[in-house]
Amino acid sequence: MAAGFLLPGCATYQIKPLDDAELHRELAVPDPAMLTQAAAKLDHPRLRPVFLDFSKPLTDEAIGILAVLVNPDLKAFRAREGVAEAQVFNAGLLPDPKLFGRFDWVFSGPAGLVSPYTATIQWDLAKLATRSTDVRIADEHAQQVRLDVAWQEWLVANQARLLTRRWVYLSRQETVAAEAAQVSGHLLDLTKQNLAVGDATLAELGIREAAFLDAQDRTLALARQIAKTRQDINRLLGLPPDHVVPIAEVDAEPPRSLDATRLFASAERQRLDLQALKAGYASQEAAVYRAILGQYPAFTLGLNDYHYYSDYNTGGPTVSVDLPLFNRNRGTIAIAEATREQLHREYVARLNQTRADIGTVVTDLTRIALERTPLARELPELTRAERLLREAAAAGDVTLVNYETVRANYLDKRLKLLALEQAAAxxxxxxxxxxxxxxxL
Structure with a gap:
């Protein structure tokens, strides 16, 4: 009867092999309708839900959310949440009692002897004494895992945004670089013609050829960077190398606040990885308390039933207790306290790294702004000069070589400005x- 009552509550083993068909489905391009629905219901402490419209080019924010949904590494990382929740469940379970039995057959001896038996049931009370602490340890660890997962999602989303912005600005630079290469090629052809009639020198021809080759190399280098960035985006999204995600234009605005001190104070409050480290420290703090409890004697209660050879029974309670003479859980306590100190140092190190990262980015943005501001101020004048010279060249008032030289300089400035805008974005x-x-803020 006892077996019939207990067995239905037991878990059963179910095989789960690595099925090739299922693995290929995991590698396939996700269903757009499912992704749109998941993006609209996204629940994240730092990322807001978005509407994914795959009929139009996607913004950098949309591609960041898409990366959170489909990134293969994140899917594997989220499995840690299930493990942590299972640990919380396990910590809250009560210990099972233990049943001991013994039976002896009488083979020889005086007449009237019966076969004796012994039955004992025991229950370990130490688990009850530490159950609440064990649950607290598991709860804090589960919170740490949840925050770690959210932080990884934040990292992946922003990495996707950064790559998207890089692709957009590199594409803009490639367009201008291709135009500059075309101008350099035209200048080279004009120089060759002038050299044929004696209006140019071999030195000028060499300069034009070098400029043309540099312009071509720059265009090809940008094309390679664009292709690599596209592959990086596909890798982040878990898509096949030949898949093309349409990307919308980006008009990035520079940050309003570049006060490193205020930004660091904000990071202390908002960074999910710092919150995860705090939860891990709280879990270890509880583990130290759990180790301290382990130095006290552990009690086990039980009930005995003895049936002797002479066919009479005795029974009664039993108590067993650990004698803390040698071990006293000192090793476990030392390990727990050392681990707590390690986590404390790791938190301080992460704070220091956060402050340094923010300071570095603020310095870079300040430097970029100093370079970009005068260039952005001068470029409209260069644009106007290029237009006037183009009109003058068309009227025959300026030689085409002079115009093309100014135009090449104008395109170089545009490229430099686009590169600075890319860095700022x-x-x-x-x-x-x-x-x-x-x-x-």
């Missing part, structure tokens, strides 16, 4: 990542 994402929040 990427560093703006890096600053949000370092602070741990989309809001930098």
């Amino acid at each position: 990427e560093q703006a994402v890096a600053l949000q990542l370092a602070v741990g929040s989309p809001s930098l």
Whole structure:
């Protein structure tokens, strides 16, 4: 009857092999409708839900959310949450009692002897004394895992945003670089023609050829960077290498606040990895308390039933207790306290790294702004000069070589400005990542 009562509550083993068909489904491009639904219901402490419209190019924010949903590494990382929840469940379970039995057959001896038996049931009370602490340890660890997962999602989302912005600005630079290469090629052709009629020198021809080759190399280098960035985006999204995600244009605004002290104070409050470390420290603090409890004697209560050879029974309670003479759980306490100190040092080190990261990004953004401001101020004048010279060249008032020289310089300045804008856009994402929040205030 006891077996019939207990067995239905037992877990059963179910095999789960690595099925090739299922693995191929995991590698396939996800269903857009399911992704749109999941993105609209996203629940994250730092990322807001978005509407994914795959019929249009996706913004950097949308691609960041898409990465959170489909990134293969995140899918594997989230499995840690299930393990942590199982540990919480396990910590809350009561200990099972233990049943001991013994039976002896009488083979020889005086007449009237019966076969004796012994039955004992015991229950370990030490687990009851530490159950609440064990649950607290598991709860804090589960909270740490949840925050770690959320932090990893935050990192992946911002890495996707950064790559998206990089692709957009590199594409803009490639367009301008291709135009500059075309101008350099035209200048080279004009120089060759002038050399043929004696209006140019071999030195000028060499300069034009070098400029043309440099412009071509720059265009090809940008094309390689664009292709690599596209592959990096696909890898982050877990998509096949030949898959193309349409990307919308980005108009990034520089951060309003570049006060490193205020940003670091904000990071202390908002960074999920710091909160995860705090939860881990709280879990270890409880583990130290659990180790301290382990130095006290552990009690085990039981009931006995003895049936003797002479066919009479005795029974009664039993108590067993550990004698803390030699061990006294000192090794476990020392390990727990040392681990707590290690976690304390890791938290301080992460704070220091956070402060340094924010300071580095703020310095880079300040330097970029100093370079970008005068260039952005001068570029409209260069644009106007290029237009006037183009009109003058068309009217025959300026030689085409002079015009093309000014135009090449104008395109070089545009490329430099686009490169600075790319750096500013990427560093703006890096600053949000370092602070741990989309809001930098």
